Amino acid sequence: MINSNNKSTFTKLILLFFIVFISKGYSQNNADPGIGIVMDPPTLAQGSTGILTATVGNFGNDVIVKNSLRVTISVGDNAEIVEIASGSDTRWTQLSLTTGNANTIQLTNSNSDFSSFDVANILITIKGNVVGAANVILGNIVYITAQNPLLCGGCASPPLNGSQGNATNSNDVSTSSLTIICSDNTNPPSLTVPADLTISLIDYNSNINTGFAETQDFNITIDKSDVSVAGTCGDSFVITRTWTASDVCGNIATADQIIKVQDTAVVVFTGAQTDLCIYDNLDFDLFSLLEGDFQADPTLWSVVSENTTINGSLFNPFELELGDYVFAYSDPNSECPSITEFTITLNGDCVVCGDADEVIISKTVTPNGDHWNEYFTVEGIEGCGFTVELQIYNRWGAKIYESNDYQNNWNGFAHSNSFGGSNQVPTGTYYYIVNLVDSGLKPFSGPLYVGTK
DSSP states (O other): OOOSSSSOOHHHHHHHHHHHTSSSSTTTTTTOOOEEEEEEEEEEETEEEEEEEEEEOOOOSSSOOOEEEEEEEEEEETTEEEEEEOOOTTTOOOEEEOOSTTTTEEOOOOSOOTTTTOOOEEEEEEOOOOOOEEEEEEEEEOOOOBBBBGGGSSSSSSOOTTTTTOTSSSSSSEEEEEEEOOOOOOOOOEEEEEEOOEEGGGGGHHHHEEEEOOOOOSSOOOEEEOOOOOOOTOOOOEEEEEEEEETTOOOEEEEEEEEEEESSEEEEEEEEEEEEETTTOOEEEEEHHHHOOOOOGGGGEEOOSOOOBBBTTTTTTTTOOOOOEEEEEETOSSSSSSSEEEEEEOOOSSSOOOEEEEEEEEEOOOOOSSSSSSOEEESSSSSSSEEEEEEEEEEOOOOOESSSSSSSSSSOOOOOTTTTOSSOOEEEEEEEEEEEEEEEOOEEEEEEEEOOO
């Protein structure tokens, strides 16, 4: 049941032939962990369960010892892994299982070895929770044993199992998919709305939505719409608000709420909310929050919060405390006296340039087309404007790649005459030097595993 995303048995036999009879010095010899996953059927009714089959094991001749493999299976946003199902291969033990939609299960072969071309099925119970289109189910198997005495006939110092990868590298990846459809007994959405709500006109916009208990079953979306307001400035009036709840299965529920608005002299509206970063040393113009026609008079702005100041219409967030800051714009063109309040939320979730701990550099490049570790990347500096200088050397100290403006696009290709005309470097360990120009940081260096075969 190995699907098209994995090596076929035939391909693995060819690979086995080359490893055993042709290749020299291949530390893992013929052991070859592999995985294929299939969700059959690929469609579930909401609330029901199905079985995912993961065919895993050894597609080579050498023995893979126990406690040396790890299988990870993750489902999409509309489904949930429940448990290992009856009938699964008993060699596997569950390591972890997260909860809720889009969760993940991990297992290891703690109960037994995998001998030559020894494969069996792991059966996983999957539940469909949310109606939605097909979501990807992803499974992979990795070799997590650093050293294996079977690789050298039980020698005292077994070799590193570099040829099959380790706990951070996907040895084999497989995908399936699952669509959740509406069940036959889907209930209509429920919606609870208070019968009456009385507020003052000055609090009209900020309190219009209070008192609601919205029960959100089956991905309910709420449609809030007002009928036209009967009344003029200075009057008391009543609004009838209709709330509609619908779900993706076509069920609809509606409820009305009566809102009694009392007379007042000033109407307060709530405007847009904006996020800024506390590391931004800039003057943010509050007028950018307004839309349509308005009077561009900075004196019309005031501070509602007590923990900050503004310079006319300019607000500088640099190194202020995290939290919400409220500003009010008095509208001189309104028929009724009114102000609009705007909230700016300051956060620290920003790009911090010049911090070595924020720089993330690849440790592995495996350009095999599976979209995992395809390129050598330098990340964590997006938006900083640094130029990346990159040099890559082989284990004999020969430079095999260099760029003065690296764009995260090296996938193991060699210079035209570096390796006898080959367009890719051989599989092995290389070394990189990364310099972030004008960053003030020391160059980064370290080993890099490249798997091109």
